[in-house]
Amino acid sequence: MSVPAIELRSITKTFGRITANKNINLTVNRGEILSILGENGSGKTTLMNMICGIYFPDHGQIFIDGKEVVIRSPRDSFEYGIGMIHQHFKLVDVFSAAENIILGMENSGRYNLKKSVEQIKKISDQYGFDIDPNKKIYEMSVSEKQTVEIIKVLYRGADILILDEPTAVLTPQETEKLFNVLRRMKEDGKSIIIITHKLHEVLSISDKVSVLRKGEYIGTLITKETNEEQLTEMMVGKKISLDIDRSEPVNCEDRLVISNLSCSNSDGISVLSDISFTAKSGEILGIAGIAGSGQKELLEAIAGLQKYDSGSIVYNNPKTGNADNLKGKTPLQIRELGVRLSFVPEDRLGMGLVGNMDITDNMMLRSYRKGKSAFLKRSGPRKLAEQVVSDLEVVTPGISTPVRRLSGGNVQKILVGREIAFAPTVFMAAYPVRGLDINSSYLIYNLLNEQKENGVAVIFVGEDLDVLTALCDRIMVLSSGRATGIVDAKTATKEELGRLMTKNSKGGTSDEE
């Protein structure tokens, strides 16, 4: 048995109270492809960041070629022949491919672009890349940019390549091309770690699979000896019963009708395609999916913050009985139509709250416009702030504390409290319990349930499948911007949801019924 190219032994990393990685063990041999599989927040990226010197582990050891190493910075990791291809490319737009590739290389010699271009061509031929070294980055497609990133680490002589969700941005054809390149690298003796949550890709490319769940190491399997069911189960875990009360929905009316919604991001890549669903009053509609499957865009489209190419969002106003089309309307226009829409976005301090303002001023965001006066009236917001602080048990020195000083859970309570005080008819929340402790999480679930019982149409974007199946009435699953299914939460199993989450947009996974 040869010495493994890289080996991790009981690596642990904590951020404050949160354990991102706990006793992780991994081994990759030369000429081997290892997949790391896990849901969002299972600690995949944190682990890889420790290998390439971005974080430093709290405990545990890393061995390269059997020797223990200390990786303190990305430069150290380069020296050990580790190269990481990040999910978000780190390239200079106005430079050419070749310039980007040699950027930051420390060599005593003079800058010799011609020689570098030749070497880049050699690498390209060897592994079957298709790239023009003189093309500028801003003229490139996403897959070309990724190629540049890969060549960059090869050019630096990396033997261990880490790819963080490389296929997330690629079309199926491009993915196939990438996999061919990876196979060629493997034959050349490189070790490859690929992070993904697409099961069929795991099965088609890797030799071994290591599964992480909630920061813990679950196990490593030989790909040939496993199948999708087993991997899904390892990834999502056994069903945990949560004690969340779920009342039967009553007086359900169609509140929001979304039909054939499609939209693309600024790069022209489709982020939502052909989504249709109905959010009903008195019901919690869950939205499940791997992060970045279009959840953010969907909620923002409803809130009037994201332009969409086609489709419609119609609001049935319970007061007037009108059906208003919200397409092309700004958040203010939507509100002026009498749509009482509350929205708890994912990035609380980036959108929704102002970190440097105190609790009172943050409460005022929703209400400050009221009245003709040019001046602010702080008495109402102050009362609301006091009420939210006491009702939701916010831990704060006082209501004049800037919200950025509060912990994540308390920030969330402030935001949720304000949005509920707005007396919504539609309440949307994206990952409202992310980073919250158990008690705060239950507080939020109860608030959502209360809204539902008050006849509000609640849309809940979540990542924890146990919570989704316990809290929601129906669950819509998104996968790569498509709705792969809407299921009854009472009967849905985690495996079923897991399959829908990883289902390939069209054609489905290999064992689809």
Add this chain to the structure above:
Amino acid sequence: MKNKTGKVHEPLFHIVKRSALPFWKSWLFRILSLLAALVVCGIVIVTVTAENPLAMYKTMFEGAFGTARRRWSLLQDMAMLLCISLAVTPAFKMKFWNIGAEGQVLIGGLATAACMILFGEKLSPAVLYPLMAVTSILAGALWAVIPAVFKAKWNTNETLFTLMMNYIAIQLLSYFSYVWSNPKGSGKIGIINASSGAGWLPYIGNNKYLFNILVVLALTVFMYIYLKYSKHGYELSVVGESENTAKYIGINVKKVIIRTMLLSGAICGIAGLLLVAGANHTVSSNAADGRGFTAIMVSWLAKFNPAYMILTSLLLVFFDKGATEISTAFSLNDSFSEIISGIIIFFIIGSEFFINYEIKFREKEGAHVKAQKPAAPGPEIASESGKDGDSK
């Protein structure tokens, strides 16, 4: 690097953001840093000039406050600096980097001068004064709103744009200095309406500067209330802190940018009016005297609070006056006084660093390697990185 236990040495010290110091403690830091600045200046003074630093500080003080005339001149300079600082503050609070106050003041001043030259002796004061006020305010506002419109519509870089607008203003001033030169051909405008005093702002109780000072005082109160208690002020803070939140809440970001820059430019226009009609009675391309840039420092040091800006503008003007005085009294050249004020300002700005951050030294053996690199998905760390983004 080589370490058998798997642990790694922490760096000798690292810098940690403080969670908010009590009010008195932050002021203690500021006063201590001022004292430290005086000590360092003392060392520099002794080694370079062999003069007694205490005598020099005394001269400095006298230079600023020594006589009634000096005190009024100090107040006038302070008022002008404060006025321009008030003007840039709403823009900076909105994170619109308006470094074009210099040009906006010059254009306001030019508009005032134009009214005085063209209509000074033709119109009655009841018409002339409002005309001067309106044209200078409009001119300043126009100079500021052009970059704002481009920023709002096409997201151009406001820093470069406002800076370039300064040069246009300076060139216009040079041109009109030639057109209206008095005496002809001198290339200077000279004292406008020297005999009639038409268009000169009124003296209050024989005091040339009191009117200006009162106007700026009123503006300070206005700006304090505008920023803290008006809906406009609230909106511009939201836009400055987080454009996404502003959009989320339905604020029309473009409108706020344009509206705020109109106000910023208008106040610069008033500064131009006060400078030309109230103090200098003439205008030239260096009428603003770099105050458009110094004002940025006044505003930042006061953390955009108009009340504190009274203090910071006094401080900067005091050093300026005092330093000029020591260079004449001790027959040193100008550079020396600049060195002294440079050292003091450096310490004052430096104190803000120590108010915001703390330096932690490595703990002894057994210290755990932790948080060398912040920024992570945890909530604590998330709020931490939020802090890093804020203004210092």
